[in-house]
Amino acid sequence: MLSTISEAQIYNKKPPSGPPTEYPTLSSEELDLARKTADGHLLGVEAAYSKITLMEDQLAPIDVDLPSPESLDGEFIWGIDGSNKSLDYSAFHILIARAAIVEFEYSKEKQLTYHEIKKIDMSGVCMVDQNIFDDDVYLFGNSPKKNTSKNISWIDILENNSSLVVGFDPSTTDNKPSSHAQGWCVKLMHTGELMALTKIPEKKSGVVVRDGPLLPVAATMKDTIRAMKVVLNWENKHLMSVSKRIQESTLFVEFLTNPSNEKNMEYYFPDQRVSSDILSKLPADYLLLPKILKPGQRTPFLEAIPKNRAPIPKKHPQLSPISCYYMRKRKPHNIIRIEFPRIYLDDENLERLNWSLGFVAWQHEIGASVPMIQEAADSQCQVKAEVSILQNVARSELSKKGLGTLEVYE
Numbered sequence: 001m002l003s004t005i006s007e008a009q010i011y012n013k014k015p016p017s018g019p020p021t022e023y024p025t026l027s028s029e030e031l032d033l034a035r036k037t038a039d040g041h042l043l044g045v046e047a048a049y050s051k052i053t054l055m056e057d058q059l060a061p062i063d064v065d066l067p068s069p070e071s072l073d074g075e076f077i078w079g080i081d082g083s084n085k086s087l088d089y090s091a092f093h094i095l096i097a098r099a100a101i102v103e104f105e106y107s108k109e110k111q112l113t114y115h116e117i118k119k120i121d122m123s124g125v126c127m128v129d130q131n132i133f134d135d136d137v138y139l140f141g142n143s144p145k146k147n148t149s150k151n152i153s154w155i156d157i158l159e160n161n162s163s164l165v166v167g168f169d170p171s172t173t174d175n176k177p178s179s180h181a182q183g184w185c186v187k188l189m190h191t192g193e194l195m196a197l198t199k200i201p202e203k204k205s206g207v208v209v210r211d212g213p214l215l216p217v218a219a220t221m222k223d224t225i226r227a228m229k230v231v232l233n234w235e236n237k238h239l240m241s242v243s244k245r246i247q248e249s250t251l252f253v254e255f256l257t258n259p260s261n262e263k264n265m266e267y268y269f270p271d272q273r274v275s276s277d278i279l280s281k282l283p284a285d286y287l288l289l290p291k292i293l294k295p296g297q298r299t300p301f302l303e304a305i306p307k308n309r310a311p312i313p314k315k316h317p318q319l320s321p322i323s324c325y326y327m328r329k330r331k332p333h334n335i336i337r338i339e340f341p342r343i344y345l346d347d348e349n350l351e352r353l354n355w356s357l358g359f360v361a362w363q364h365e366i367g368a369s370v371p372m373i374q375e376a377a378d379s380q381c382q383v384k385a386e387v388s389i390l391q392n393v394a395r396s397e398l399s400k401k402g403l404g405t406l407e408v409y410e
Contacts, residue, residue: 001125001163002393004137008402011131019167020130023143026183028173033217033308034183050310052255053303055322055345059267061297064326066362067355072106076206076237077359079104079377080196084185085387086178087394090406091132093181094390095124095164099192100381101199104373117380120195122188124164126181132406141165154191155198155223164188183218190216194227197239205236207359209373214241214321214339215309224312228319231341238344238356241321243337244370251304251323251337252285252292268292285325289335293327298357300324303342318343326357328364336364336371 019025026034056062079102087094101118105111125141127133142162144152157164168180193210200208208231215224231239243249256265257276265274268291282288293299304323305313313320320342327335338360344353363371398404 001133001137001140002390002397004134004140005397005401005403006132006134011401011403014131016129017131018129018170019127020165021167022145023127023165023167025167025169026172026180026187027169030187030218031172031174031179031183034186035179047254048250048306049254049304050307051303051305052251052258054255054264055301055303059264059300061293061299063296064298064361065354065358066365067358069108071355072359073108074205075106075359076201076204077104077106077363077373078102078200078206078208079211079371079373080193080208081211081374081377081381082189082193083378083381083383084189085383086126086181086185087387087390088178088181089394089398091127091129093126093128093177094394095122095126095166095181095185095188096383096386096390097122097185097188097192098381098383098386099189099196100377101196102373102376102380104376118196118199119380120158120192120199121386122158122164122192124166124184124188126166126168126177126184128168128177130167132403138165151222152220153223153226154187154220155195155226158188158191158195186218190219191223194219194223197227198230200234200237202234203236207356208237208239209360209363209371209377210239210241211374211377212241212243213306214239214341215306215312215319217306217308221309221312224309225316225319228316228341232318232343238352239340240356240360241339242360242371242374243339244374246286246325246335246337247284249285249337250283251302252288252299252325253279253282255302255304256288286335289325289327290333293325293335295327295333296329296361298324298326298338298361301345313342324357326361326364328361330365332369334364334369336360 082099084097099120103116105114143165168177257279301322301324303320321339322342323339325335325337327333363373366372367375398406
């Protein structure tokens with residue numbers, strides 16, 4: 001695609017034409033979602049959740065039992081994580097995203113192969129001025145037409161392994177092209193992580209740990225439901241979505257400051273004169289949790305439906321996110337947030353659910369600062385090497401075409 005950049009003498013003679021109008025763009029809402037975490041405040045003090053319900057018959061923190069060596073024999077654990085980067089130039093932006101799957105097998109017997117790594121790479125170009133490329137660029141790029149992109153599956157598009165060609169809409173609330181490029185990168189990354197769920201081996205049993213919230217905010221609801229239906233069909237494994245960055249999570253603050261939960265506040269802070277007004281001043285849960293949890297404990301299960309993903313649980317109640325926090329036993333006592341689909345609370349799934357939670361907790365105990373399988377997936381999804389290569393290629397092409405002034409220095 002970069003080889004189709006126009007020559008300077010041709011490009012400079014053409015009037016500025018802006019981005020192509022026939023290719024997909026991001027709406028103001030999509031840009032907003034791409035900038036925000038799924039578990040933080042939406043707008044100022046507005047609540048992030050449409051519904052928070054206690055799903056257990058106790059408020060007391062619960063000790064998490066780690067799995068026995070015997071129960072781990074022959075079991076697998078998968079880690080899924082993603083990363084992204086946009087390379088910004090005056091007339092176009094290069095989009096890069098990757099989702100990685102790391103598979104570990106635990107066995108008492110020696111194995112010739114005990115781990116496997118798969119990567120899903122995605123790329124594209126966000127056009128700011130469509131004159132910057134020759135028409136040949138469309139031979140290398142793949143995108144639906146704008147009028148059909150509202151109800152498509154981006155998974156289908158990305159499965160073709162073609163680079164995307166997209167535009168940007170300058171009439172949105174944020175009309176900076178770099179914001180649109182970053183929004184597309186996040187969308188690609190979240191879609192790639194959902195694609196990774198569909199590539200987990202069906203016959204192997206264990207636990208799948210995906211980084212971030214259960215229902216990713218930047219992927220389309222159509223793609224989210226499509227991937228989660230695959231998860232619901234698993235009979236021998238559970239999905240645990242683990243957030244290692246909880247600095248913006250407001251779940252417990254919102255739960256306790258709800259006017260109907262004053263008795264819950266008194267339970268956690270007896271005779272301390274803690275009020276809703278006081279707790280509402282806390283920016284996030286990370287200031288609250290160390291006062292509630294002890295090492296090796298989790299909070300009771302809460303059904304927490306984010307406002308920005310509410311249509312999914314409304315249509316598919318079995319996908320409603322159930323959340324808890326876990327504080328690891330050893331120092332530093334880092335806290336992670338774990339989410340899973342509501343269907344796992346069914347009686348026939350409870351034993352497997354507790355084992356899966358223990359598996360994730362054990363991974364958190366042996367990891368440096370987060371679950372070990374997440375650290376492995378995080379290291380494999382990085383795109384720093386590819387970014388360096390593409391920067392050199394783009395710089396070379398722009399210089400060769402006499403357009404070196406289009407490069408944006410970071």
